Amino acid sequence: MEPTQIRLTIPDLVDPTLLMGPADSLLRRIEASFDAMITVRGNVIMVVGRTDEVECVTSVFSRLISLVSAGMAPTVEDVDLIVGQVRHGGQQLVSLDDDILLTYRGRALRPKTAGQKRYVDSIRSNTITFGLGPAGTGKTYLAMAMAVAALKRHDVGRIVLARPVVEAGESLGFLPGTLQEKLDPYVRPLYDALFDMTDIEKGNALIEQGVIEIAPLAFMRGRTLNDAFVILDEAQNTTPDQMKMFLTRLGFRSKFVVTGDVTQRDLLGENGLESARRVLSDMDDVAFVDLDRNDIVRHSLVARIVDAYHADEAKARSERGGQHGA
Numbered sequence: 001m002e003p004t005q006i007r008l009t010i011p012d013l014v015d016p017t018l019l020m021g022p023a024d025s026l027l028r029r030i031e032a033s034f035d036a037m038i039t040v041r042g043n044v045i046m047v048v049g050r051t052d053e054v055e056c057v058t059s060v061f062s063r064l065i066s067l068v069s070a071g072m073a074p075t076v077e078d079v080d081l082i083v084g085q086v087r088h089g090g091q092q093l094v095s096l097d098d099d100i101l102l103t104y105r106g107r108a109l110r111p112k113t114a115g116q117k118r119y120v121d122s123i124r125s126n127t128i129t130f131g132l133g134p135a136g137t138g139k140t141y142l143a144m145a146m147a148v149a150a151l152k153r154h155d156v157g158r159i160v161l162a163r164p165v166v167e168a169g170e171s172l173g174f175l176p177g178t179l180q181e182k183l184d185p186y187v188r189p190l191y192d193a194l195f196d197m198t199d200i201e202k203g204n205a206l207i208e209q210g211v212i213e214i215a216p217l218a219f220m221r222g223r224t225l226n227d228a229f230v231i232l233d234e235a236q237n238t239t240p241d242q243m244k245m246f247l248t249r250l251g252f253r254s255k256f257v258v259t260g261d262v263t264q265r266d267l268l269g270e271n272g273l274e275s276a277r278r279v280l281s282d283m284d285d286v287a288f289v290d291l292d293r294n295d296i297v298r299h300s301l302v303a304r305i306v307d308a309y310h311a312d313e314a315k316a317r318s319e320r321g322g323q324h325g326a
Helices: 016-020 022-033 051-069 076-087 114-125 139-152 179-197 200-208 240-247 272-280 300-325
Strands: 004-009 036-041 044-049 128-132 158-163 212-216 228-232 255-260 286-290
Touching: 004 051, 016 022, 016 051, 022 036, 022 051, 022 076, 036 051, 044 051, 051 076, 114 128, 114 139, 114 286, 128 139, 128 272, 139 158, 139 179, 139 228, 139 255, 158 179, 179 200, 179 212, 200 212, 240 255, 240 272, 255 272
Parallel strands: 128 255, 128 286, 158 212, 158 228, 228 255
Antiparallel strands: 004 044, 036 044
């Protein structure tokens, strides 16, 4: 069978050095990812190999050309993400004109997968959005980006970030330090995301002023949250009663985002995410967005780890089912 050959022409306005990366690092990454021969001469890219491999390489380069045309400098991480998308069914690639905000370092934050795009669009369109999925899918990070962007646009007057505190055999009261010091390990991931979008000095000033509040879920009881962008993180560790309590804090001119991964829960029985989906799934202005391994934008190994654990859990369920049926 004759190999397939495709000739790609790099547009005149696209810098080939950006497209190939420093010392051709992006080109080398693509070559290592596919069983195809890639030759670059000037503004021409020749790809030779099996039809399916050549089509994948063409898709990757087309996406990179779009990134460079949009004024971006692709990284090795971008190549890994695009390769993963192409390898897993060629899922829909998101548009490039959907920046959420610029970080204080000038880096544009935007959804990088079709699932993340649905998630961001849902947050824009609904008062309450549930973002569900495994680690690395950007649930909390994108919600934080949307919150900071809303605050900068003055759509809301404050940001409230909440997490359930699940004590693993150790009571908070016995931990050393002030209340804030006791809570810090529980809310640290929220601080990390916040300080990636605004410098630490400004972020701390907003926290001190009460414009940004980070607190355990228990502190929400009895409050009404008006004019606020509210994020509840790690919601798989809420009880149904806690979830009901949280959702009924909703006030005027506010937006709620609830994130979680039902496979990572620390509570027995039905959790708050499961009960909310059962009760609210058909309600207007409430949306549930499921993210999966195709939306993981961390190191490529994370997606394989998630797959391995899912396979092991499925095997365990199957074996338990066989034992019950025996």
